Amino acid sequence: FEHRILSSTVGAEPLLRGFDDIFFAPHSRHTEIRRADVEKISDLNILAESDEAGLYLLGSKDGRHLYATGHSEYDPLTLKGEYDRDINKGLPIHIPKNYYPNDDPAQPPTVRWRGHSNLLFSNWLNYYVYQVTPYDVSQIPK
Structure with missing residues (x-):
């Protein structure tokens, strides 16, 4: 499905660095997360969505929780x-x-999602795992 980055996240969200304005990601099953329900949760940001598939990427404001409703990890x-x-x-x-x-x-x-998939996982590992995980595990917040 075709997805778009929300304009409010362009340049501000490390997970989306390098993404095209429009990108593809596969979806496998029927699922729905209602925008109105997500908008009630002040700690969540909607990062990307699709007219056909709905919300795709969500993240907590502190970056500790990321949610994807599609399957970027799928092989061809x-x-x-x-x-x-x-x-x-x-x-x-x-x-x-x-x-x-x-x-x-x-x-x-x-296959239209390979580049996006690689970038999504690379950005997640780089910006949300490696750069924020202390070398000393006892310093990881609980």
């Missing part, structure tokens, strides 16, 4: 495996959106 064939599994079980499943060329499951999938 993970969605295909899930789709094929559900088809073989006879489940009512739609062809994954923006995955197969021309929505044709006989074609190899088009």
Whole structure:
């Protein structure tokens, strides 16, 4: 699904450094986190969202909690495996959106999320793990 960074986070959120304004991330199942529910939680920021898939990246103001509703970690064939599994079980499943060329499951999938995925995990490790974790574990806040 196509996602966008919220303008209020551009340049301010280390997790999103280097992201394109529009980027792709796969989603596997039906899930929903309502914007109205998140906006009631003063400690959470909405970082990225999709018109079709909804909220995608959320983070606490202190940076200690990050939430992703999609599956940036998926390799190229993970969605295909899930789709094929559900088809073989006879489940009512739609062809994954923006995955197969021309929505044709006989074609190899088009991977549009690899760069974003690598950047997401690199930024998380660099800015939220390595740079804030003390060398002495006894100094880690509880």
